[in-house]
Amino acid sequence: MKKIILFTIFFILIIPNCILASDEISTDDIMNSQQESLDINSFVKEADKYTKDVYEDIDMGELFSSAITGNIDNESIIKSLIRALRRRSI
């Protein structure tokens, strides 16, 4: 009886910590697995085709990664837009 109680207490204390620890580690893993399962990378590749003329210097994969972290480089987007306009007007 004592053993059962001890095992129960052990599980109650250990399992939540294990789950919490794995949860903290795997936020990036969750996102990567979701990206793979939803095939977002192929969407990004597809998106590259549409904007080859305008965003020549911008890699859509990098843009997507920076969008995930919330650090989109607005300046480079605006610069490439201006460059495309200049190229067309000349």
Add this chain to the structure above:
Amino acid sequence: MKNLSEGLENKGIAQITYYVQYILIVTLIMTNFVQILDVVKESIQSLVGFMNSLIPIMVTLMITTGSIVSANLIQPILLFLITFMGNFIIGVIIPLVLVSTALGVVSKISDRIQIDKLSKFFKTSVVWILGVTLTLFVGIVSIEGTLSSSVDGITAKTAKAAVSSFIPVVGKILGDAVDTVIGCSSILKNATGIVGIIILIGIAILPIIKLAVLMGVYYLCAALCQPIADDKIIKLLDQMGDTFKTLLAIMCSISVMFIIGTTLVIKISNSGMMYR
């Protein structure tokens, strides 16, 4: 050129010379117009094609964030409206602009045949149709989204509360883990939406700038030529400026419509998340 044709003694020959000059100018303008029309059509097809690949991914990501009701309501409406709008603009609106321009050009050839009003009627119809469709699109998508996002938010909150309290020992942790997964999906969805909007801007910006520049050039030409050129030529240049303005309105409205649609998809599931 006007002086040249007026300088001819024979009135019939003078008139024919004038017509030849007019047709030459019209041919030059129409070549430019047809090229721009092709550019507009291609851009609209690209916008629709891209939206057709963006929306399914966004909706799948919406489902992974728990916005099941919103996704089920929005996907058919959004996909239908986007495809319908693309086909409607290419199949109805642009031909209407073409007819209106042709009528405008023809009515300026002779003083006897006047079909200016019909041309104006088509142009006004185009603007009205665009305005109404833009309002309907934004209205339908936002109302559907507002209603369904509340349902999704409350359903998810109830489910999380049930999991946390009814499952013993690991219930709370399970609820937190679900929240983490949903949060990750939400980040992915927002990132996809933002990239989508940037690409939409990239597709639409060049034709929009091109049309804006052409519109300005035609109006400027009309203004500069007024003291020296024939009145009909001035009116023709003015008419072409108006046509490019209508095409610019079409491009702007369809790109704004798609950008608003994407933003609403992002916002709808985000507001569902607020309930947690």
